[in-house]
Amino acid sequence: MLKDTNTYKTVQRLINILTFRDLPxxxxxxxFSIGSLFWLIVVACIGLVFMFxxxxxxKKMVFVNVPHSKTVNLLLSNVKGVxxxxxxxxxxxxxxxxxxxxVTAQKRLYEAKKYLDTLLNGGKINYxxxxxxxxxxxxxxxxxxxxxxxxVVESLIADxxxxxxxxxxxxxxxxxxxxxxxxxxxxxxxxxxMMSLIEKKLYKLLSEMDDEWKSFxxxxxxxxxxxxxxxxxxxxxxxxxxxxxxxxxxxxxxxPITDLINQIKALSTGEIxxxxxxxxxxxxxxxxxxxxxxxxxxxxxxxxxxxxVAEEDETLEDVYNRLGKIFNEELGLxxxxxxxxxxxxxxxxxxxPKELEGTEVHCSLDIQLxxxxxxxxxxxxxxxxxxxxxxxxxxxxxxxxxxxxxPLIISGNVGGIVQFVCGSSVVCDRNFQNxxxxxxxxxxxxxxxxxxxxxxxxxxESAVKDALTGLYNxxxxxxxxxxxxxxxxxxxxxLGLLMxxxxxxxxxxxxxxxxxxxxxxxxxxxxxxxxxxxxDFVVRFGGEExxxxxxxxxxxxxxxxxxxxxxxxxxxxxxxTGAIIQKTISIGVSEFPKDTQNFWQSIKFAxxxxxxxxxxxxNRVVRFTPDMWEEEKY
Numbered sequence: 001m002l003k004d005t006n007t008y009k010t011v012q013r014l015i016n017i018l019t020f021r022d023l024p025x026x027x028x029x030x031x032f033s034i035g036s037l038f039w040l041i042v043v044a045c046i047g048l049v050f051m052f053x054x055x056x057x058x059k060k061m062v063f064v065n066v067p068h069s070k071t072v073n074l075l076l077s078n079v080k081g082v083x084x085x086x087x088x089x090x091x092x093x094x095x096x097x098x099x100x101x102x103v104t105a106q107k108r109l110y111e112a113k114k115y116l117d118t119l120l121n122g123g124k125i126n127y128x129x130x131x132x133x134x135x136x137x138x139x140x141x142x143x144x145x146x147x148x149x150x151x152v153v154e155s156l157i158a159d160x161x162x163x164x165x166x167x168x169x170x171x172x173x174x175x176x177x178x179x180x181x182x183x184x185x186x187x188x189x190x191x192x193x194m195m196s197l198i199e200k201k202l203y204k205l206l207s208e209m210d211d212e213w214k215s216f217x218x219x220x221x222x223x224x225x226x227x228x229x230x231x232x233x234x235x236x237x238x239x240x241x242x243x244x245x246x247x248x249x250x251x252x253x254x255x256p257i258t259d260l261i262n263q264i265k266a267l268s269t270g271e272i273x274x275x276x277x278x279x280x281x282x283x284x285x286x287x288x289x290x291x292x293x294x295x296x297x298x299x300x301x302x303x304x305x306x307x308x309v310a311e312e313d314e315t316l317e318d319v320y321n322r323l324g325k326i327f328n329e330e331l332g333l334x335x336x337x338x339x340x341x342x343x344x345x346x347x348x349x350x351x352x353p354k355e356l357e358g359t360e361v362h363c364s365l366d367i368q369l370x371x372x373x374x375x376x377x378x379x380x381x382x383x384x385x386x387x388x389x390x391x392x393x394x395x396x397x398x399x400x401x402x403x404x405x406x407p408l409i410i411s412g413n414v415g416g417i418v419q420f421v422c423g424s425s426v427v428c429d430r431n432f433q434n435x436x437x438x439x440x441x442x443x444x445x446x447x448x449x450x451x452x453x454x455x456x457x458x459x460x461e462s463a464v465k466d467a468l469t470g471l472y473n474x475x476x477x478x479x480x481x482x483x484x485x486x487x488x489x490x491x492x493x494x495l496g497l498l499m500x501x502x503x504x505x506x507x508x509x510x511x512x513x514x515x516x517x518x519x520x521x522x523x524x525x526x527x528x529x530x531x532x533x534x535x536d537f538v539v540r541f542g543g544e545e546x547x548x549x550x551x552x553x554x555x556x557x558x559x560x561x562x563x564x565x566x567x568x569x570x571x572x573x574x575x576x577t578g579a580i581i582q583k584t585i586s587i588g589v590s591e592f593p594k595d596t597q598n599f600w601q602s603i604k605f606a607x608x609x610x611x612x613x614x615x616x617x618x619n620r621v622v623r624f625t626p627d628m629w630e631e632e633k634y
Contacts, residue, residue, distance in 0.1 A: 043238070054220060070139065076203070079195060086191060089170065090174065109164050116160065117157070124139070306446075313453075320351045333426060338351050342371075348371040348417070386402050464479065471540045495592040497592060498548035498562045499589075501545045502583055508581065512581070523572060533550075535552075559621060559623050570619065587621045588606045588621075608629060609622045609628060
């Protein structure tokens with residue numbers, strides 16, 4: 001199996017090399033174009049080489065063979081002319097005609113010998129068939145290279161010399177013998193035999209030259225066929241390579257593009273499997289695009305999974321912690337602070353890291369006390385000192401560090417701020433900005449979750465908290481008392497119960513009205529909350545009644561806490577129009593499970609102690625004792 005895998009990888013690597021798959025697209029098409037141009041140049045070169053070769057060979061034949069043939073033809077013409085002149089010389093009776101024919105024969109012999117000499121040594125031939133021709137054509141003759149033909153020409157020169165002697169002898173006999181023609185006829189017969197031999201030699205020479213021309217024609221025809229065959233083979237091979245490479249390259253381009261289009265279509269319809277990755281087949285731009293698309297799918301998958309997990313978190317604090325860990329651990333953004341704007345939209349607090357709540361971190365503490373001082377909160381826009389240095393005057397580090405503040409939009413309003421800082425533990429480079437872009441995707445996805453959690457928290461608090469005082473209500477007590485009691489019993493501790501009631505509260509409503517009464521209730525609630533621990537519970541039990549659950553107290557410690565609350569309420573002064581109101585409070589105390597094993601009976605015992613405090617003159621703390629219980633049932 002491993003062998004097959006290695007073979008497949010080797011074949012795939014070879015295909016990638018041959019099809020330029022790993023090269024950038026520009027270089028890929030450039031090399032493909034260069035390859036096509038190369039084969040076009042090869043075909044053109046083959047054609048040009050054969051054309052130059054054929055031109056050179058043709059010129060050789062035209063400028064060498066043809067002049068030779070023309071010269072031989074001129075020789076034949078001269079030979080015939082000489083024969084005619086000699087025969088006229090013999091047949092003429094007039095001395096003048098004899099003389100003229102003799103001169104013509106000598107002249108033609110001279111021309112013939114000149115032609116022969118030109119064939120041997122080369123030169124220029126002026127062909128003047130008639131004396132009256134002006135500007136008669138002339139042509140150049142190259143020396144004969146064929147040794148056999150040169151020997152024939154040399155023998156012809158000797159033959160022409162013999163002919164000249166015969167002609168001179170015939171002329172002499174004609175002049176001396178007059179009409180005694182027997183000797184002349186013998187000489188003429190001898191002359192004709194010599195001229196016949198010369199003509200045969202010339203025809204043979206001309207035939208050889210014609211054969212050379214035919215051989216050259218056949219040779220050139222063969223070379224043309226070879227050239228055409230070679231060019232056709234090169235064209236076919238180039239077309240084959242073009243088709244093969246074009247097919248491989250088109251497939252290499254088509255598959256990733258098709259896969260990417262299908263993934264994008266599936267993504268747009270919401271039917272995509274985010275775990276399914278594109279196959280990366282090359283290292284070119286398409287390969288990089290596939291890699292980046294896979295990274296995008298991973299990011300979307302991770303964000304989607306992150307959102308699902310965050311939705312299942314129990315509390316809003318868990319969501320903030322999860323978001324902060326993503327920034328720290330996944331994106332490497334170490335200096336991150338998440339602020340949450342209060343529901344009143346007047347202040348905000350640090351919710352991540354939770355241990356920094358109430359402290360001054362990167363920004364002045366003023367923005368936590370008045371959130372409108374925060375530029376990102378006030379505008380609802382991203383604020384970046386990377387783009388605009390010193391954009392926020394409440395940022396403490398000035399030019400030493402930079403910050404990017406991204407608002408969390410909750411129900412159309414700014415519900416929080418995520419602040420990223422670079423320059424200390426994180427470098428303000430391109431990678432930082434890329435990670436900020438990814439962080440914004442997480443922020444965008446988590447905003448609906450935070451909105452839902454905050455709304456749920458608000459609804460839950462509104463169900464278990466009193467709207468006027470912000471204290472827990474009786475519903476909270478009914479839903480939570482079992483877990484509170486179980487915790488106390490598990491730890492082996494004691495639960496102190498304080499039943500508190502404002503003295504003569506009805507008089508306030510009757511004299512000053514219900515608005516002032518509500519004000520006194522709120523101030524009293526604040527006093528009680530400030531004088532107990534954060535782990536204790538304060539419940540608005542009735543109209544002006546408050547129940548305090550003191551978790552894990554020692555014996556009789558609840559009485560001390562109650563006395564402290566009584567004193568603080570007594571010191572409380574509330575200014576109203578035309579008067580200052582001071583109220584007192586009466587408190588009954590019981591302890592669970594010391595007084596009883598029943599939680600609700602403990603509350604009743606504290607209530608009984610409260611009534612005893614009222615009976616004894618109010619503004620006092622009374623600890624429940626068994627003798628106060630006169631009922632058989634509570």
